[in-house]
Amino acid sequence: MRILVTGGAGFIGSHTVVELVNAGYEPIIIDNFSNSDRSALDGLRQILNRDVIFYQGDCNDPETLNAIFEKESLGGVIHFAAHKAVGESVAKPLMYYRNNLDSTILLLETMQRYGVSNLVFSSSCTVYGQPEQLPVTEATPRLPAQSPYGNTKTICEDIIRDTVRSGAAMKAIALRYFNPIGAHPSGLIGELPLGVPSNLVPFITQTAAGLREKVTVFGNDYDTPDGTCIRDYIHVVDLAKAHVQALRLLDSQEENSYYDIFNVGTGQGNTVLELIKTFEEVNQLKLNYSIGPRRPGDVEKIYAQVDKVNNVMGWRAEKSLADGLRDAWRWEQNLHLKNSTVSG
Ligand code: UD1
Secondary structure, X not given: OEEEEEOOOOHHHHHHHHHHHHOOOEEEEEEOOOOOOOHHHHHHHHHHOOOOEEEEOOOOOHHHHHHHHHHHOEEEEXXXXXXXXXXXXXXXXXXXXXXXXXXXXXXXXXXXXXXXXXXXXXXXXXXXXXXXXXXXXXXXXXXXXXXXXXXXXXXXXXXXXXXXHOOOOOEEEEEEEOEEEOOOOOOOOOOOOOOOOOOHHHHHHHHHOOOOOOEEEEOOOOOOOOOOOEEOEEEHHHHHHHHHHHHHHHHHOOOOOEEEEEEEOOOOOEEHHHHHHHHHHHXXXXXXXXXXXXXXXXXXXXXXXXXXXXXXHOOOOOOOHHHHHHHHHHHHHHHHHHHHHHHO
């Protein structure tokens, strides 16, 4: 079955392409490289030992989407492509609303026109804000978004839900990702942040590689065992596999108008300092870090309750925090090897 993967050259998208092929699907990638790099496609070819079907284009462009839907006889869509930088979204809200909402609406319209019913959507635990009770279940109420980026996830979930409920011939699943980390164990694909990373793990690996001077831990006066924030760090390969399970679940639903949401995390929370300690241990190095002030907008602690995704999808996280941090570091090192070979 041919599956359109929007943003398939990106971090989570590229890992999902690998797992789709492993599961017997044929991924069709569309990506405009706005926050990804062509080299991800080379990595995919090496891992898969075959070519991948790729369209360079924008999923806000009706003609591009029409051409792909016309040609490819799709059996489903996984929609990753979106802007995702929280700070940038505060500075450029219209860019975020225009891009993230338009692409989702256009995809839904195009899917309906071509009779493609199955959609998996990339959502985020950001929709929960700081929940009152932990762990968060899918029934935990969403809170008003802290940023335009977060709001686009909430709104897109609702747009998809309402479309499915309208009686359209559609089935959809929104996956609420917790904090994706790591890289493919081959070291051939991974996260490629443009500019200074805002996420913790790429900042750590770039610091360990000497690109950044030190990691600042954003606050150690939170109400947690060591005072630093708690997150649920999920290995990107595990997360990628959840998309395959979501497609299978959609396929098994007889009824149109099926819509559901799933938390995708490990069910375990770790503090920033625990993560740094694990990074140092598994990679046998010392990281230069210091404690700084809190980052505005950070939630204190969040981790997932994963019973639903375990029971309904038959998916569970298999890789550990240590696996993720080992793989992230291997990827960072490979990047520098590659760059020094190219420039040398
Ligand atoms: C962030 C976004 C979230 C988005 C996700 C995408 C915010 C408030 N949230 O999640 O909406 O879905 O990225 O991946 O931006 N930390 C440091 N030092 C650093 C970087 C991070 O101490 O240099 C800490 C943060 O305070 C946080 C943890 O590390 O406690 C994880 O941060 P990050 O990787 O940025 O993810 P989130 O903030 O959880």
